[in-house]
Amino acid sequence: MQQGKPPKTWFQCIECRARYPINSIIYRCKACRSLLEVQHDMQELRRRDASEWKKLFQQRYKSTQWPYGSGVWGKKEWVLPDIDDANIVSLYEGDTNLFWAERLGKQIGLDDLWVKLCGNSHSGSFKDLGMTVLVSMVRQMIAEGAPLQAVACASTGDTSAALAVYCAAAGIPAIVLLPRGKISTAQLAQPLANGALVLSLDTDFDGCMRVVQEITEDETIYLANSMNSLRIEGQKTVGIEIVQQFDWHVPDVIVIPGGNLGNVSALGSGLTMMKDLGLIDRLPRIVVAQAQRANPLYRAYLKNFEVVEPMQAETTLASAIQIGNPVSMAKAIRTLRQFDGMVLDATEQELADAAALGDRTGMYNDPHTGVALAVLIKLVQAKKIARTDRVVVISTANGLKFTDFKVGYHEGKLGFEGVHRNRPIELAPNVAAVKAALQKVLEARR
Ligand SMILES: *Cc1c(COP(=O)(O)O)cnc(C)c1O
Ligand SMILES: [Zn+2]
Numbered sequence: 001m002q003q004g005k006p007p008k009t010w011f012q013c014i015e016c017r018a019r020y021p022i023n024s025i026i027y028r029c030k031a032c033r034s035l036l037e038v039q040h041d042m043q044e045l046r047r048r049d050a051s052e053w054k055k056l057f058q059q060r061y062k063s064t065q066w067p068y069g070s071g072v073w074g075k076k077e078w079v080l081p082d083i084d085d086a087n088i089v090s091l092y093e094g095d096t097n098l099f100w101a102e103r104l105g106k107q108i109g110l111d112d113l114w115v116k117l118c119g120n121s122h123s124g125s126f127k128d129l130g131m132t133v134l135v136s137m138v139r140q141m142i143a144e145g146a147p148l149q150a151v152a153c154a155s156t157g158d159t160s161a162a163l164a165v166y167c168a169a170a171g172i173p174a175i176v177l178l179p180r181g182k183i184s185t186a187q188l189a190q191p192l193a194n195g196a197l198v199l200s201l202d203t204d205f206d207g208c209m210r211v212v213q214e215i216t217e218d219e220t221i222y223l224a225n226s227m228n229s230l231r232i233e234g235q236k237t238v239g240i241e242i243v244q245q246f247d248w249h250v251p252d253v254i255v256i257p258g259g260n261l262g263n264v265s266a267l268g269s270g271l272t273m274m275k276d277l278g279l280i281d282r283l284p285r286i287v288v289a290q291a292q293r294a295n296p297l298y299r300a301y302l303k304n305f306e307v308v309e310p311m312q313a314e315t316t317l318a319s320a321i322q323i324g325n326p327v328s329m330a331k332a333i334r335t336l337r338q339f340d341g342m343v344l345d346a347t348e349q350e351l352a353d354a355a356a357l358g359d360r361t362g363m364y365n366d367p368h369t370g371v372a373l374a375v376l377i378k379l380v381q382a383k384k385i386a387r388t389d390r391v392v393v394i395s396t397a398n399g400l401k402f403t404d405f406k407v408g409y410h411e412g413k414l415g416f417e418g419v420h421r422n423r424p425i426e427l428a429p430n431v432a433a434v435k436a437a438l439q440k441v442l443e444a445r446r
Helices: 050-060 073-079 102-108 127-143 158-170 185-193 205-215 230-235 237-245 262-276 296-302 329-338 348-359 367-381 399-411 431-445
Strands: 009-013 019-021 036-040 098-100 112-117 150-154 174-179 197-201 221-223 253-257 285-291 342-346 390-395
Touching (some): 036 230, 098 237, 102 348, 102 367, 112 237, 127 230, 150 158, 150 205, 174 185, 174 205, 185 399, 197 205, 205 221, 230 237, 253 262, 253 367, 262 285, 285 296, 296 342, 342 348, 342 367, 348 367, 348 399
Parallel strands (some): 112 390, 150 221, 174 197, 285 342
Antiparallel strands (some): 009 019, 009 036
């Protein structure tokens, strides 16, 4: 922190508005126990006008000017201005591709469907966007003399992968608590490879979350879950980035899968900031997609958010959103109210078939993107989204992390017959057998 200058950011309670310094070790309000969020000195940010911000962000976009070529740090002034560049731990996260899913869109009744591939990032999910900010702040606090020994998180697989990567890059010990048997093989391999201390607990994510909150009451172990609002500051760049990639035009609808619900509040926060600072003059609609087996937000939505209850999440293929008691429920509800939001859920077969349908058009979807696509298909069928609407689906992780899901689908081992199942044809290694098989297949296509 620069000595003597007033801070440009601070933590603020979302309920009672109590403030805490940005370099304090705190995750909830001391007065009322509510969630905190990072607030910025907007007066300071208004010293640049909208066109100056656009120009600055554009100059830095994908440049090699460290660390500003990162999608997150290219927006440093809006994310975490009170940090010395020397403490930033960046792997050039963000600035992921946004592409026109033309063929899939036509098949489901949309002319202007786009997919934001957040999984094309260093550790293979959007979690990198938040973790670069959190680990950078930890490095700064250590440099300032804070007695931090390690950073810890509970995870459904992607948070731990991101934490392990950034901590390894910074040389800071990482501790991850995982629900045993409930994450993919790749997600287990990632923190092991990066040298994290991996604790595999015989419980679910909510159980791991309860334990890690107690462990991190010891202030020398820093909590890296998304209730730590530093992560939200990095993740909020996704919405800003989408608008920037559309040449500063706002799409009509953004669909995002939700579990612990930090990411939807981050998406809302970035877009709100753009509007407050005059870079855009309207907001998109936000749709949160949940797995039917872990749908506490959907249940609350059906009751107009008047009854909000945790539930016991059941096993779902969308393992990263198998969460029954989302930490950021209150923030997500606030976002949905601001963005004319909708919430829908998807069954196991719906999410798997939607992922596979997308794959048939050249995507390679993880199950969570499958949840978002399944919900989108239902909304188009129900005419809640129009053919001409510009829709962006946020794809949260790389499909390559979920080989078990893909193989299970095409081998027919998920407990249902996938509509888009594609089986290998086993043949003797000779030309006649291959020719016969080809003829059969090509005839069937005619
Ligand atoms: C973490 C995660 C989500 C859910 O994000 P929340 O902030 O917990 O709602 C969705 N998809 C993937 C792949 C994730 O890793
Ligand atoms: Zn408070």
